[in-house]
Amino acid sequence: MNWTRISAIVQKFWYSTQRDIFRIFDIFVWPAIELFIWGIFSVFISKNALDGVNLVTILLGGVVLWTFFTRASKDISLAMIDELWSRNFINLFSTPLRISEYVMGTVIVGCIKLLMSMMFMFFLAYVLYGFQISSMGFYIIPSAIGLTLFGWTLSIFVQSCFLRYGHTVEVFIWAIAALVQPFSCIFYPLTALPGWAQVIARLLPTTYIFENMRLVMMGKGVNKEEMLVACGLNVLYLILSLMFLSRSFELARRKGNLVKNY
């Protein structure tokens, strides 16, 4: 063992950590998020009865629905970043292809992948844990659509940031779902969150979708007003993200980011 060489490796990581602020996520943000989610969940189940609903069903329902979101939140950004990494963006966009056509193509692929992946997941959840999709009834359809749309919205947002700021924001491809997760009330109700977090949670369509998932599982029916709010927020955020993408694409062309080596 040569300590000079070992110290060179340590130094290399030190330099790269200093120049990439997002490496800080590994050190501080992820542990904080984990603690936040499971801390609130533990407090919630220790203080509240679950009205006779099986805890496993609620947890699995949350995990299954959340998968719609996490998959969708990576679909577009991963597809685009792959093109940028392989410098295929130049080939694609030196043809008459428009950015809107590219996004539509990736959305269609995302839909197919999502459907296949969800069918597999429902099957596994049933075989391994006896989880029945019917426990959510028809609610599965609007909730899956809502979560997928919001996932795509954030994916488009992340990709726009990538076009603007380069690979330093790449971590958000993986991080965005985890950042939204604590405020989406997947495993606990909105009221379990501290006041400041509730304000953030109310701005997310995901919160209303998971709140209503629990209502459906408890046999209480859907709160239509909340679902309308979720739908409105989804449409608003999707439009904003598409506008942001369009502007970011133009900015990337001005800055030369489309032709950069990543």
Added chain:
Amino acid sequence: MDDILVVDRLTKKFGNFTAVDGISFRVGKGEIVGLLGPNGAGKTTTIFMLLDLITPTSGDIEVFSLRYDTHHEEILQNLNYSSTDVEMVPRLTVWENLCIMAKLYQMPNAEEKVKQTITRFGVTEFITKKHEQLSQGQKTRVYLCKAFLNDPKLLLLDEPTASLDPDVAALIRKEILKANNDGMTILVTSHNMAEVEEICDRVLFINHGKIIAEDTPEELAKKVRQVRVNFMMKDGQKRTMHFANKSGFPAHADGRFVTISVDEGDIAFLLAGLAELGVEYREISIDKPTLEDYFIKMTYRGGV
């Protein structure tokens, strides 16, 4: 001659750095124009602006008398590009990549068009290989296939024969000239000066973002006034070297061979001086300046 491409005072700044500094030029229908210059001169930035992948800071580009802000699709439908500096999807085969590109250009009967093109560029033998498995030379041929897929009216080629074996490079040059004979207009960058001299009708020499010369390859080469006079010595090698040094002519001896660089106008003075000294030589030849000499002069020695 109809102009296929008109570039007017095109400028691109990245922050404080000016990559392209107010260049203007025209490319006529059916011309092959070479864009030459050292690395970092602004050639690639210019090409990316011509493809609308980089937005100019100022200046205008007209392709087929159309502008990108109003006719983006129409322009790109009739234009194509090849460079060794870009990649295709690594996990897809050559066939798959080319079929996708043909569809992006909305080629009717895309697969048939791909078949024609791969035969033309000798790509058939590795059509089932994944892009990531190709050698650099094979990739270059695939990029050329891609560049000809839509029968472009204007073709932008960035180092089209880089990394190719000489026989394949010759085949590619032949295809470029053939396409040009069929009416295709071509703007090409290359570091291979012999190639530029062979295929280009006209050359734009760019350095530090500015066009510093524009002419035919022959005329540009003529601007380098120095020629190399090569002697195979019989007697008087030392006297020859002494005379060259005294006269301020760079000279180089290698065995019985001596090469002296002189201005064209000084050839007579050199030969007369050597005759006076009684120098005898078995053979003499004069190398005329080439485009490469011009390139080296302009790039590394700060001008002709």
